[in-house]
Amino acid sequence: MGVTSVVEQLKAELGSPGLVLSEADEVAAYTSDWTRKFSGVAPAVLRPRDTDEVRRCVLACRKLGLALVPQGGNTGLVGGSVPRAGEVVLSLSRLNKIENFDAASATVQVQAGVVLQALHEDLAGRGCVFPVDLGARGSCQIGGMIATNAGGIKVLRYGHMREQVLSLEVVLADGTVMSNLHGLKKNNTGLDLKHVFIGSEGMLGIITRAVLQARPAPEAVQTALLALDTRDRLPELLTMLRERLRGLSSLEIITQDSIALYKEVEPGTREPFDKAYPACVIVEEETGAGENERDGFLERLSGVIESGLAADAVVAESEAQAQAIWRLRDGVTEAISRAGLTHKFDVTVPPGALPGFLTQMERFGDEAGGLRTLLFGHLGDGNVHVNMMQKPELPEDEFLAKGPALAERIYSLVAELKGSISAEHGIGIAKRAYLHHSRTAEEISLMRGMKRLLDPDNILNPGVLFESA
Numbered sequence: 099m100g101v102t103s104v105v106e107q108l109k110a111e112l113g114s115p116g117l118v119l120s121e122a123d124e125v126a127a128y129t130s131d132w133t134r135k136f137s138g139v140a141p142a143v144l145r146p147r148d149t150d151e152v153r154r155c156v157l158a159c160r161k162l163g164l165a166l167v168p169q170g171g172n173t174g175l176v177g178g179s180v181p182r183a184g185e186v187v188l189s190l191s192r193l194n195k196i197e198n199f200d201a202a203s204a205t206v207q208v209q210a211g212v213v214l215q216a217l218h219e220d221l222a223g224r225g226c227v228f229p230v231d232l233g234a235r236g237s238c239q240i241g242g243m244i245a246t247n248a249g250g251i252k253v254l255r256y257g258h259m260r261e262q263v264l265s266l267e268v269v270l271a272d273g274t275v276m277s278n279l280h281g282l283k284k285n286n287t288g289l290d291l292k293h294v295f296i297g298s299e300g301m302l303g304i305i306t307r308a309v310l311q312a313r314p315a316p317e318a319v320q321t322a323l324l325a326l327d328t329r330d331r332l333p334e335l336l337t338m339l340r341e342r343l344r345g346l347s348s349l350e351i352i353t354q355d356s357i358a359l360y361k362e363v364e365p366g367t368r369e370p371f372d373k374a375y376p377a378c379v380i381v382e383e384e385t386g387a388g389e390n391e392r393d394g395f396l397e398r399l400s401g402v403i404e405s406g407l408a409a410d411a412v413v414a415e416s417e418a419q420a421q422a423i424w425r426l427r428d429g430v431t432e433a434i435s436r437a438g439l440t441h442k443f444d445v446t447v448p449p450g451a452l453p454g455f456l457t458q459m460e461r462f463g464d465e466a467g468g469l470r471t472l473l474f475g476h477l478g479d480g481n482v483h484v485n486m487m488q489k490p491e492l493p494e495d496e497f498l499a500k501g502p503a504l505a506e507r508i509y510s511l512v513a514e515l516k517g518s519i520s521a522e523h524g525i526g527i528a529k530r531a532y533l534h535h536s537r538t539a540e541e542i543s544l545m546r547g548m549k550r551l552l553d554p555d556n557i558l559n560p561g562v563l564f565e566s567a
């Protein structure tokens with residue numbers, strides 16, 4: 099069946115204007131991922147405006163024997179949000195309404211295409227926060243964040259997306275709309291089906307709405323940047339900060355070479371301290387609003403300096419200074435993406451293993467040759483982002499060819515350390531070959547059974563998690 103006939107048939111089935119995009123330049127905007135490592139062809143992009151149009155799109159694709167890739171903000175980092183072999187892209191971007199805020203339960207009902215930043219801004223006006231935050235906030239959408247069970251910089255205190263979702267509306271592969279939206283804290287009535295779809299990466303159903311738990315905005319947030327003259331005492335630092343900062347909400351690490359790269363890409367950036375240290379750590383604590391709260395924060399941090407766990411510290415005296423500290427962290431991921439192609443490994447290791455693991459990653463990168471190893475991530479969660487970036491002198495094909503062996507080496511070590519091969523980004527296409535390092539054969543078999551039950555014709559995001567049905 100030629101592309102034209104597929105597009106014509108989709109238009110005939112779906113009719114409404116703006117729903118079916120098929121011009122090559124329009125479609126191209128949806129077929130490459132953020133890392134520039136995954137791209138494919140799609141006969142068309144479907145842009146439904148509401149749940150019923152999503153349902154109609156699914157039925158039309160089924161009728162025409164077309165698979166589809168649900169897409170939110172397309173900021174996913176494992177290749178799951180773009181077509182591989184001729185799937186139709188179904189964009190949720192037009193389902194972008196924040197539908198209802200319930201002050202008494204502090205819950206908010208949103209459509210899947212609401213961008214995270216928009217939700218943050220809406221809730222700020224209500225004295226609340228949505229406690230999941232990440233560098234892609236300007237583009238990632240609530241549906242995509244639920245589908246990948248996104249983590250980010252506040253997991254330490256509030257958990258992942260999973261912990262914020264109270265109920266979902268999902269369109270299943272047969273067009274069934276499963277919708278039981280509520281903001282109940284307690285609803286123990288049989289299997290909690292939302293958890294099947296949270297983290298399912300678009301391969302079990304299309305999330306169209308969610309009811310989320312908002313939280314009261316903290317009265318004040320204290321932010322500091324610590325300079326470490328060694329990474330060897332990270333476990334002690336973690337222990338002390340947890341003990342001393344009861345309102346600890348973020349703990350991020352940026353190693354020296356990641357800061358160096360950020361400065362290369364953003365030349366105006368100053369070294370945060372009077373010299374380059376092996377690593378810097380962002381510490382954030384939610385406190386009361388009294389004027390002595392900052393002094394209390396300084397006092398609690400002083401122990402970290404006195405114990406030698408940190409060599410220096412900068413404590414933000416204003417929101418602007420706090421934002422400048424965060425720009426260092428948020429900017430690293432963007433900078434790496436601008437500086438070159440990268441093999442990304444998003445892993446969790448037990449906190450005690452962190453110092454040795456970081457050194458091992460640098461050794462693996464050196465031994466692979468032609469790579470620049472950049473380490474940063476969510477220290478408080480034991481989540482290290484290992485980015486191995488192509489050096490200019492390494493040809494792209496040789497760079498790409500290094501990926502599988504590197505992945506096998508890194509994930510085998512992570513498995514030995516009883517860590518996880520994917521802390522927060524999911525599996526997608528990028529990591530499906532390594533799933534056995536973190537999941538048992540029995541678990542994988544059960545996941546396959548759930549896929550067969552919910553999507554027997556394998557039309558939802560085929561190839562994600564499993565290479566073949």
Ligand code: FAD
Pocket residue numbers: 132167168169170171172173174175178179190210231232233234237238239240241242243244245246247248249250251299300301303304305306431432522523526559562
């Ligand atoms: P997409 O990329 O569009 O899709 C992601 C997956 O979800 C795909 O498999 C897609 O098919 C599926 N999907 C999308 N929408 C739906 C839907 N409505 N129903 C069903 N399936 C759907 N991630 C973190 O966890 N923590 C971080 O700290 C973090 N920081 C980042 C920083 C930057 C600069 C960037 C670019 C990315 C970062 N990410 C991070 C990765 C990414 O932002 C998250 O995975 C995010 O949840 C993806 O949301 P999205 O709307 O862009 O989804």
Ligand code: MLT
Pocket residue numbers: 233250431442444475483
């Ligand atoms: C981050 O925390 O910046 C992200 O998860 C993205 C990355 O790993 O690059």
Ligand code: ZN
Pocket residue numbers: 250475476483522
């Ligand atoms: Zn992250």
